[in-house]
Amino acid sequence: MVPANDLLLRALRREPVTHVPVWLMRQAGRYLPEYNVVRRKAGSFMALATSPALATEVTLQPLSRFPLDAAILFSDILTIPDAMGLGLSFAEGEGPRFAHPLRDEAAIARLAVPDLARLRYVFDAVAEIKRALHGRVPLIGFAGSPFTLAAYMIEGRGSDDGFAMVRRMAYARPDLLMHIVDVNAAAVTAYLRAQIDAGADVVMLFDTWGGLLPAQAFQRFSLEPMRRVLAGLQRAVPTIVFSKCGDSDARLAALAASGASCVGLDWTVDLARARAGIGTTVALQGNLDPAVLTADVETVVREARALVDAAGAAPGYVFNLGHGIVPQTPPDHVAALVAAVHDASRQK
Amino acid sequence: MVPANDLLLRALRREPVTHVPVWLMRQAGRYLPEYNVVRRKAGSFMALATSPALATEVTLQPLSRFPLDAAILFSDILTIPDAMGLGLSFAEGEGPRFAHPLRDEAAIARLAVPDLARLRYVFDAVAEIKRALHGRVPLIGFAGSPFTLAAYMIEGRGSDDGFAMVRRMAYARPDLLMHIVDVNAAAVTAYLRAQIDAGADVVMLFDTWGGLLPAQAFQRFSLEPMRRVLAGLQRAVPTIVFSKCGDSDARLAALAASGASCVGLDWTVDLARARAGIGTTVALQGNLDPAVLTADVETVVREARALVDAAGAAPGYVFNLGHGIVPQTPPDHVAALVAAVHDASRQK
Secondary structure, X not given: XXXXXXXXXXXXOOOOOXXXXXXXXXXXXXXXXXXXXXXXXHOOHHHHHOOHHHHHHHHHHHHHHOOOOOEEOOOOOOHHHHHHHHOEEEEOOOEEEEOOOOXXXXXXXXXXXXXXXXXXXXXXXXXXXXXXXXXXXXXXXXEEOHHHHHHHHHHOEOOOOOOHHHHHHHHHOHHHHHHHHHHHHHHHHHHHHHHHHHOOOEEEEEEOOHHHOXXXXXXXXXXXXXXXXXXXXXXXXXXXXXXXXXXXXXHHHXXXXXXXXXXXXXXXXXXXXXXXXXXOOOEEEEEEOHHHHHOOHHHHHHHHHHHHHHHOOOOOEEEEEOOOOOOOOOHHHHHHHHHHHHHHHHOO | OOOOOOHHHHHHXXXXXXXXXXXXXXXXXXXXXXXHHHHHHHOOHHHHHOXXXXXXXXXXXXXXXXXXXXXXXXXXXXXXXXXXXXXXXXXXXXXXXXXXXXXXXXXXXXXXXXXXXXXXXXXXXXXXXHHHHOOOOOEEEEEEOHHHHHHHHHHOEOOOOOOHHHHHHHHHOHHHHHHHHHHHHHHHHHHHHHHHHHOOOEEEXXXXXXXXXXXXXXXXXXXXXXXXXXXXXXXXXXXXXXXXXXXXXXXHHHHHOOOOOEEEOOOOOXXXXXXXXXXXXXXXEEEEOHHHHHOOHHXXXXXXXXXXXXXXXXXXXXXXXXXXXXXXXXXHHXXXXXXXXXXXXXXX
C-alpha cells in the first residue's frame, strides 16, 4: 500500500516532489514532554523499547504535533547485541551499557546470529505502528551498522577516547574484529528483512562510529559489511545509510556507491559540495546542525531555508538534521522548522 | 643557532632529508613512569605547567629515552584563558575546567588580551628548555587555535555533546562568538611571538575542535582566525597547523592555504590521498592512529613502515601520531616506533 503522503518514497527514488519531505533523527524523544510521561510510566528505556504498544505510542507522538513526512520506529540500535546475550541496560543519563562485553577470544568465537524470536518485540512494534499509521506516512525501520554494533559490543558502553580499544583490535587482531562484524552483518540483514516483512517502508543503517576509523579500516570494517547488508536486502525497499564521517569526499563517494538509495550527511558536511561531488545517482538526506534547533525561531527558519537552497533543484533530497535532536530543543522550534522546509521548498 | 639535528626544520621547509624526522604529540606525558613521578611531586597539573624547572624536566624526559627529532614545550593550550582570568584547574582524571566560563554577554564584552606578564612562566620555560637542549634538536612551541580556546571558554570544560552550546552561539549570536575568537586571535599571536622570542624554533596551532563546525562556520570561526595568527607571525619560524577535521579534501586544502608551513593530519586521513590532493606546497605531518601504539611491537613496526611508504618520496614529511599518545602506551613501543620510522625512511 502506497502511503497517502509518499513524498519520502518519491524523494528516495529521486522522483520529482511538490515539496521537500522532512523527518528528524530522534523525532520521538526526550524533547517532547509527552514522551517523558510515557518513559517514566515504562520505568526504563528497555521496558519502553520492548513494549510494542508503548513503542507505537511514542513513535506517533511527533506526528500528532508536526506535519512530518515519515515515522521512524522507536527502538535502539543495540537490540541486536542484547538478543545475542550481551545484556543491554541504560543507566539514567549515562547511555547504554552491556553486562557482558566481548573481552576475550572465547566470547568472540561463541558469538552467533541471534534467534529472531528474541527480537519479536521489534517486529511486533513495526506491525502495530503500521496499523496505527493508517497509511498516513511511510514508516522507517533501522539498524546499527555491523561496525558500530561491534564498537559497543567490544567497549561495553560509549567511549570518551574514540573507541581506542576497538581501533586497537582493528590493528592487532583484525581477524577477531572481522568475525564480530561478519556475525553482525548477517544479523543486521536478517533483522532488517524481518522489519520489512513486518511492514517497514524504508530501512536505514546508522554507522555512528565508522568515521573514527582510518581510511583503509573504514573500507574494510565499516563500509564493506554495510554493502553486504544492503545487497542482502535485494532492494526490497528504499534504503538510507548514515555514517558520521565528516565532509570526506572519498567516504561520501564510497557510501554513495554502497548500494543504498540515499546517503545521510552529518552536520559538518557542505551539502551543496556533497551534491556536486556525488552527482545525482543517489538521494541525499540531511543535514541541519541539531544545535540550530536550540537557538531562536528566526535562526531556525533562516538556517532551514539556507539548507533547502543548498540542496539545489535536483530531485532526491530529504531534509533532516545532521544528528539526533537534542533534549533541550523546544518543540515549537521543530514546528517552525518543518513549516519552513515545506514552505521554502514549495516556493522553489 | 641551527640545531645539531635539523631534520625537522629541513622537512618543514620541504628540503631533502637523510631520513624522516619523528616526534609525537604528548611525547612528554602519563605513559612515562618518570613523568608520573614529577607530576605527583608537583601536586597538580597546573603546578607542573607553571614551574619552568619542572616543565623543562618533563619536556626532556622522552628525549632521554628515544632519539626523537624535536622537543615540544610541556604546557597546555588553556594557559591563555587562564591568564584572561577564567580560572583554570584540572580535576583528577576529568580534564580541564574553568571556574568562570563565558556565560553572559557582559563577561564576553569584558574579555581582553591578557597581560603577557601573566604568562611569563611559559616563556621562561621555553628559554630554560632551550638552554637545557644545548642545540640538540629544535624546540616546538604551541597554542590552541582561537576557536578551540573559545569552545572551552564558553563550555567551561570538555564536552560530551560536541560543544553544542558553542555551536548554538555560532548560529544565534555569531557576533559574540566572533568577539571571543577575535580577542583570542590577538592573544594567541602575541603569545606565540613571545615563545619565538624566548627561543621556540617552530610553533604549532592546535585546532582540536574546529572539525565540529559546519563548513561555513569552520571557515569563519576556525580557519580565518588561524590565518590571521599565522600572518601575524610573519614567517619568523616554520609553523604547523593541526585541525582534527577528518579526511575532508576541502578543509585540508584550506589549511594548506592558511599560511602554515605544515599541515598536521589526524589519524582518519588517508595520507597518500591527502598528499595527492594538496600537492607539495606545504609539508605534511602525521598521522599514525595512537591506538596502534597500544597493540604489539610487530604491529607498531608494520604500521609505521606502511605510513612512511604512504608519505611518498616528496620532501616535506614529518612523522607523528594523528592525535596524542594515550597513557596506556608501553614506552618500549615508542622506542620501536621511532626506530622503525628512521630505518624505513633511510632505506627509501
